[in-house]
Amino acid sequence: MRHCDVAVIGQGLMGAAALRALLRQNVDAIGFDPLGPGAALGSSHGSCRVFRRFNFENPNYTGLSDDALAGWERLACESGREILIPCPVLEAGPKGSAMVLASRRAAVSRGFDAPLLSGSEVNARFPAFRLPDDWDAVVQDGAAILLAQVALEALRAPAETAGRIVPEAVVALEQHPDHVIVRTAGQSFRADTVILATGPWMTRLLPDLAPLLEVTRQTVGWFRPARPATVRPGAFPLFILARSEDDIVYGFPDFEGRGVKAAPHNHGPAADADAWGPEATDVELGPVSEALAELIPGAAGPIAERDVCLYTNTRPADRRPDAGDEFILDRWPGSRLIVASACSGHGAKFAPAIGDRLARLALEPDYLAQPFFRLSRYSAFPDDGPFQPAE
Numbered sequence: 001m002r003h004c005d006v007a008v009i010g011q012g013l014m015g016a017a018a019l020r021a022l023l024r025q026n027v028d029a030i031g032f033d034p035l036g037p038g039a040a041l042g043s044s045h046g047s048c049r050v051f052r053r054f055n056f057e058n059p060n061y062t063g064l065s066d067d068a069l070a071g072w073e074r075l076a077c078e079s080g081r082e083i084l085i086p087c088p089v090l091e092a093g094p095k096g097s098a099m100v101l102a103s104r105r106a107a108v109s110r111g112f113d114a115p116l117l118s119g120s121e122v123n124a125r126f127p128a129f130r131l132p133d134d135w136d137a138v139v140q141d142g143a144a145i146l147l148a149q150v151a152l153e154a155l156r157a158p159a160e161t162a163g164r165i166v167p168e169a170v171v172a173l174e175q176h177p178d179h180v181i182v183r184t185a186g187q188s189f190r191a192d193t194v195i196l197a198t199g200p201w202m203t204r205l206l207p208d209l210a211p212l213l214e215v216t217r218q219t220v221g222w223f224r225p226a227r228p229a230t231v232r233p234g235a236f237p238l239f240i241l242a243r244s245e246d247d248i249v250y251g252f253p254d255f256e257g258r259g260v261k262a263a264p265h266n267h268g269p270a271a272d273a274d275a276w277g278p279e280a281t282d283v284e285l286g287p288v289s290e291a292l293a294e295l296i297p298g299a300a301g302p303i304a305e306r307d308v309c310l311y312t313n314t315r316p317a318d319r320r321p322d323a324g325d326e327f328i329l330d331r332w333p334g335s336r337l338i339v340a341s342a343c344s345g346h347g348a349k350f351a352p353a354i355g356d357r358l359a360r361l362a363l364e365p366d367y368l369a370q371p372f373f374r375l376s377r378y379s380a381f382p383d384d385g386p387f388q389p390a391e
């Protein structure tokens, strides 16, 4: 039976980043995934994601963003491929918008200027927009279009070249006190430690995770813009518009000539991890069409392409309360498993930083991720001591 120090199950952005970090340190690690880059399944699929430096979700993410940026730049250098296209991000909402406030706070707490803009100032700077004059807005630099598929290909390339990815699904994990047997349909491997990074399929190999996660169906559209010149990169930012807390739409400039990619960020209906169809409907994309027509008429138009993706969302925590949607990066108690659930619709940008943290969890017995990423935030798990400040 083949032995390895670390098995990384799942080679989406998180698992691929972890495997790359391990191999860079000459660890005997093997990845498993039946899918390759370019597949239409998996939460990492598709051409692009938003990279933000200042995150309205949690001001403590700025350090993670900065680590990730260094990782993406290194990956671009090592692979010779473009991974990030710098592009400002516009965040806007009705007067007093909590999202705009939180985003500005994250920047200001790091000593960056993040002036509050009015809707009319945004409209003057970006002609595709028609925000109400009294809306609040902020335009953050340090953001970028993350070329997700290129990034995934580049992250996986060294492992693929070295024959370190088994292109098969893991069908069973057999846990023993000092090792884990990892079984695919035709092969078995003995691993000292297992990193589980299977995205929406997390509960298939670890059913006890089910109370902490909810998978939701998320629809995406590419809109043929009414005024193409106004939505090109340079003239048009990445955008996140919060018409209300439950009605958030985000999108990209037309950097691929496919139209303006835009989607709702709110959680869609609960879905099974294998439910990648049917195609996104006009009804599901209705709020996006409406938001574009009302707020970004230069980008509004017929839907040219559609996609479906899945978010894996974490439930709100109770011991150290949060609003949910934080990641889980932690050792599973009483086992040799490390859980990597980093989605909730905002994980992609952090992949290299998360990969490094997963590698540390596998290699350094005393290492713990930041408190808001640990299982101990839920009272169903052992407390691991007093709340510690962010690393």
Ligand SMILES: Cc1cc2nc3c(=O)[nH]c(=O)nc-3n(C[C@H](O)[C@H](O)[C@H](O)COP(=O)(O)OP(=O)(O)OC[C@H]3O[C@@H](n4cnc5c(N)ncnc54)[C@H](O)[C@@H]3O)c2cc1C
Pocket: 009, 010, 011, 012, 013, 014, 015, 016, 032, 033, 034, 035, 041, 042, 043, 044, 045, 048, 049, 050, 051, 168, 169, 170, 171, 197, 198, 199, 200, 201, 204, 205, 218, 219, 220, 263, 309, 310, 311, 340, 341, 342, 343, 344, 345, 346, 347, 348, 349, 350
């Ligand atoms: C529509 C949408 C938009 C998003 N937008 C953004 C954004 O703008 N910015 C941002 O930062 N983040 C965004 N995200 C979130 C981001 O894409 C996810 O955080 C990230 O892709 C999660 O990666 P992952 O590796 O955890 O999961 P996945 O990419 O789902 O990878 C899991 C992998 O595990 C494999 N697998 C499953 N079961 C097994 C098994 N038994 N054996 C072996 N392999 C297995 C699968 O084949 C798959 O390849 C978005 C997500 C979606 C769905």
